[in-house]
Amino acid sequence: MLSEWFGNRQALGEYVEKVKELPYYVAFNNADNCIGFFSVKIHYQHTGEIFVCGVHPEYQYNGVGKALYRVVENYFIQRGCKYVIVKTLSDTVDFEPYAQTRKFYKSIGFESLITLTEMWDEENPCLIMFKSLI
Secondary structure, three states: OOOOOOOOHHHHHHHHHHHOOOOEEEEEOOOOOEEEEEEEEEEOOOEEEEEEEEEOHHHOOOOHHHHHHHHHHHHHHHOOOOEEEEEEEOOOOOOHHHHHHHHHHHHOOOEEEEEEEEEEEOOEEEEEEEEEOO
């Protein structure tokens, strides 16, 4: 249901394999269907990372992502993290689904840090966003 964000099958397969070993948070609707998820990791004992996340399109803009983020942020704080980062498609690429993704991150307090073309590739420049927890 998130094909516009996860349309690259190779990247999707890599995410599926990597999240098996990471903390993973899920939101369910009343019918016990997954409507959102966050998977996270910690770097250097002080920087949390939102490794991958998504909210079912029918449930976007209803607070699901923000509720999941609050749980994740609490997880990071309890483990002594000072910062949270997330990697997303840079705003140097005009692609509406990711414009909405960046808008979401900004709404929960993230700021743009740097765009790196060498992280993914020239056509998919990576924007690293961060948030201070202290």
